Amino acid sequence: MATRIAINGAAGRMGQRLVALGSQDKSLDIVACFEHAGHAKFGQDAGVVAGIGELGVPLQEETDAQYSAIIDFSVPAGAHAAVERAVNAKAALVMATTGLEEEHQAKIREAANVIPVVWAPSMSTTVNLTMKLCEIAAEALKDIPGGADVEVLERHHRFKEDSPSGTALRFGELIAAKMGITEFVHGREGRPGARPHNEIAYHAIRTGDNPGEHTIIFGLLGETIEMTVRASNRDCYATGALQAAKFAAGKPAGLYNMNDVLGL
Ligand SMILES: NC(=O)C1=CN([C@@H]2O[C@H](COP(=O)(O)OP(=O)(O)OC[C@H]3O[C@@H](n4cnc5c(N)ncnc54)[C@H](O)[C@@H]3O)[C@@H](O)[C@H]2O)C=CC1
Numbered sequence: 001m002a003t004r005i006a007i008n009g010a011a012g013r014m015g016q017r018l019v020a021l022g023s024q025d026k027s028l029d030i031v032a033c034f035e036h037a038g039h040a041k042f043g044q045d046a047g048v049v050a051g052i053g054e055l056g057v058p059l060q061e062e063t064d065a066q067y068s069a070i071i072d073f074s075v076p077a078g079a080h081a082a083v084e085r086a087v088n089a090k091a092a093l094v095m096a097t098t099g100l101e102e103e104h105q106a107k108i109r110e111a112a113n114v115i116p117v118v119w120a121p122s123m124s125t126t127v128n129l130t131m132k133l134c135e136i137a138a139e140a141l142k143d144i145p146g147g148a149d150v151e152v153l154e155r156h157h158r159f160k161e162d163s164p165s166g167t168a169l170r171f172g173e174l175i176a177a178k179m180g181i182t183e184f185v186h187g188r189e190g191r192p193g194a195r196p197h198n199e200i201a202y203h204a205i206r207t208g209d210n211p212g213e214h215t216i217i218f219g220l221l222g223e224t225i226e227m228t229v230r231a232s233n234r235d236c237y238a239t240g241a242l243q244a245a246k247f248a249a250g251k252p253a254g255l256y257n258m259n260d261v262l263g264l
């Protein structure tokens, strides 16, 4: 039987790709498409808005439909609403929105006591694989003579509201945990002085319509290793999120990540 899903933020850049790809997947049934009532296309058919023709599901704030998973790609307030919807519906939650304040993050952790939650800053297979590779590099380089300097560069479209990306922050956290790094900086200017080893720096570039790329640099004295992972469109995130919804629906309550979903 198909997994019945709801999409939160359904008229957004990601929401539209979820509607388009989810509607082609015979193992899924999109039964609700939530949007902010102030959206210019609120009330219109979600499939028409996504450019795939009539889906029979409007952009709405409420639904009577039953669903077993809800996927959220929206904004912090929308993510908060998605948590409440998931808990009330006893449905699984796939949380993809980034830039969440601590209060929103606490709500997600609390929800995971009663429902299954897949929470990840990137639903992409190659990004999650690169995270694993960076952990291997960090472990190998943590005690290298002369030290290894770690910097995380990310590039995204001009419309992105949060910086640095949630993915960049996760790369930094994972590497810091392996290397025992405790300081984080965001860009540099003036005369900050010689670079300390106990620091990871983030650099966020915002141009055009870039769907997302991350470069992680481990700079040694005499050689450098860089890992770059790059999306050419948003479908890598959408397919990962749809896979996460199928994975989580019906699972025991708890916090899961994309390694669980992808078996990494
Ligand atoms: N985890 C992942 O793999 C990925 C995460 N993201 C994150 O997803 C989020 C959304 O990204 P985009 O689709 O590019 O943004 P977007 O701005 O195109 O879409 C957000 C949508 O949420 C809607 N919205 C606002 N308030 C809402 C509410 N209260 N309830 C329901 N919907 C509401 C907006 O009207 C808009 O249509 C961002 O935080 C982004 O960083 C984006 C791509 C991949």
Ligand SMILES: O=C(O)C1=N[C@H](C(=O)O)C[C@H](O)C1
Pocket (backbone or CB within 6 Å): 098, 121, 122, 156, 157, 160, 161, 164, 165, 166, 167, 168, 211, 212, 213
């Ligand atoms: O806003 C985006 O577009 C993206 N956001 C996510 C993030 O902040 O990490 C994931 C992806 O890089 C695209």
